[in-house]
Amino acid sequence: MPRAILCILDSVGIGGAPDANLYGDVGSNTFGHIAEWAAAGKADRAGLRAGPLDVPNLDALGIGAAIQLSTGTLPPGLSATAKGGRFGVGREVSRGKDTPSGHWEIAGVPVPFDWGYFPQTEPTFPADLIAEFVKRAKLPGILGDKHASGTDIIAALGEESVRTGKPICYTSIDSVFQIAAHESHFGLERLYEICEIAFELTAPRMIGRVIARPFIGDDATSFKRTGNRRDFAISPPEPTLLDRNQAAGNQVYAIGKISDIYAGHGVTHKLKGTGLPQLMDNTLDAMEMAADAAFIMTNFVDFDSEYGHRRDVPGYAAALEYFDSRLPELISKLRHDDLLVLTADHGNDPTWPGTDHTREQVPILIFSPSLGAGEIGIRPTLADIGESIAYWLGLAPGRHGKSFL
Ligand SMILES: O=P(O)(O)O[C@H]1O[C@H](CO)[C@@H](O)[C@H]1O
Numbered sequence: 001m002p003r004a005i006l007c008i009l010d011s012v013g014i015g016g017a018p019d020a021n022l023y024g025d026v027g028s029n030t031f032g033h034i035a036e037w038a039a040a041g042k043a044d045r046a047g048l049r050a051g052p053l054d055v056p057n058l059d060a061l062g063i064g065a066a067i068q069l070s071t072g073t074l075p076p077g078l079s080a081t082a083k084g085g086r087f088g089v090g091r092e093v094s095r096g097k098d099t100p101s102g103h104w105e106i107a108g109v110p111v112p113f114d115w116g117y118f119p120q121t122e123p124t125f126p127a128d129l130i131a132e133f134v135k136r137a138k139l140p141g142i143l144g145d146k147h148a149s150g151t152d153i154i155a156a157l158g159e160e161s162v163r164t165g166k167p168i169c170y171t172s173i174d175s176v177f178q179i180a181a182h183e184s185h186f187g188l189e190r191l192y193e194i195c196e197i198a199f200e201l202t203a204p205r206m207i208g209r210v211i212a213r214p215f216i217g218d219d220a221t222s223f224k225r226t227g228n229r230r231d232f233a234i235s236p237p238e239p240t241l242l243d244r245n246q247a248a249g250n251q252v253y254a255i256g257k258i259s260d261i262y263a264g265h266g267v268t269h270k271l272k273g274t275g276l277p278q279l280m281d282n283t284l285d286a287m288e289m290a291a292d293a294a295f296i297m298t299n300f301v302d303f304d305s306e307y308g309h310r311r312d313v314p315g316y317a318a319a320l321e322y323f324d325s326r327l328p329e330l331i332s333k334l335r336h337d338d339l340l341v342l343t344a345d346h347g348n349d350p351t352w353p354g355t356d357h358t359r360e361q362v363p364i365l366i367f368s369p370s371l372g373a374g375e376i377g378i379r380p381t382l383a384d385i386g387e388s389i390a391y392w393l394g395l396a397p398g399r400h401g402k403s404f405l
C-alpha cells in the first residue's frame, strides 16, 4: 500500500510568478538568486560555507530544470534535466503570499477570500483592538505596534518589555499579529494565554494568525528567539488533504509547524521539532512508524524564518546544502510505492529589498522508486499537489486541482 511524504521547504521559491507585479516582486527568485550569488562568490561566510551552491541531490531531482521552466533561465551550476524524478512548477492562485495560503492550497484548498492586513502606519493596530486586548489580557500596555522584523524589534524593545511587563506586538505584510515576550520574565504559558485572547479578537478581522514569539537572554545583545514559537491560526475553509486522509481512516503525521498551520485539523500524529536537523530526523522517524496509506507532511521553517526574512544569503545557501545532504537518507527510506514530494509555500528571496516574502512560483519535485523521470509542466494551482497525493493514496478526488500522476 502506498504512502506519501510531503516536504515543504518553507519559502524556497523559484521565481516567475505571472502576478508578481501586483506585489512588487517581479524578478525575485529565491533559489535562483542564491545559486547566482554563490557562483559569484557572494555567499561565502568563514566557518560556514564557500563557493558555488553544492546541491547534487536536489539537482538530480530536477531543481535546476524546474527553475529553468519557471523563469527561462538555468542558474549556474544546476542541470537542465532531472535524473531521477518528475519535476514541475507550481503557481499559486490564492492571493496571499503567506504560509497558510500556500499550505492550504498545496493541501487542496485555495484561499477564496482576502485576509485582513494591518496598515504600514505607526501605530499599525486599530486603537479599539489594542484597548480590548490590553483589558482582556490584563496587561499594563503593549510595545511595538508597528511593522517590524522580529529579531530587530526584540533587540530594540526587549529590555523595555522585560522592565515594564508589556509584550511587544508587531506585524508584517502578512496577515499576522505577532507577540514577542521574554520566556521567563513574562512567562511562556502567559504568552500563550494572551495569544489566545489576541486570536479571539483578531480572527473576526480575518487576520490569519497570531504568533507567539518567545525569547530568552539577558539584554539586547543576547536576546534570542526560542523554538517555543506557537501559531494560532484560522481554520481552513474546507476539508484539506489532511482531513480527507484522516476521514479515510489513515494516519496523518504533522511535523514542525504543520499542525498549527491547519489549526490541528486532520492530524493524527504530531511531531514538533526545532531546526532543520531535528525536522529531518522527525520526518525519518515518521517514515519508520507510518502505516500503509499514511500521509507525512513536514514544514522546514528555517529556510524562511532564519535566513529568508533575515536576508542572509550564506545562511540560506548553507541550509539548502544541509537539506540536500540529508536527501539520500530520506530517499533510501522510501518503500517501493512511497511517494516523495518536495515543494514550497511562497518565496522569500534573501537578495530582495525588505524582509518580507516574495511572490514566486514554487518547485514541485516528485520521486518514487516506482515512478520514472519526466516533466509535469507548470501547474495552474498548487492544489494539483494535494490532488496528486490524494490519487496516490487512493482517496476520492477533491474539489480543486487535478492530479499530475
Ligand atoms: O520577522 P519575523 O518575526 O520572523 O516575522 C516573519 O514571520 C512571520 C510568519 O511567517 C511573517 O509574517 C514574517 O513577518
Ligand SMILES: [Mn+2]
Binding pocket: 010, 011, 098, 099, 304, 345, 346
Ligand atoms: Mn512559509
Ligand SMILES: [Mn+2]
Binding pocket: 099, 304, 305, 309, 357
Ligand atoms: Mn515567513
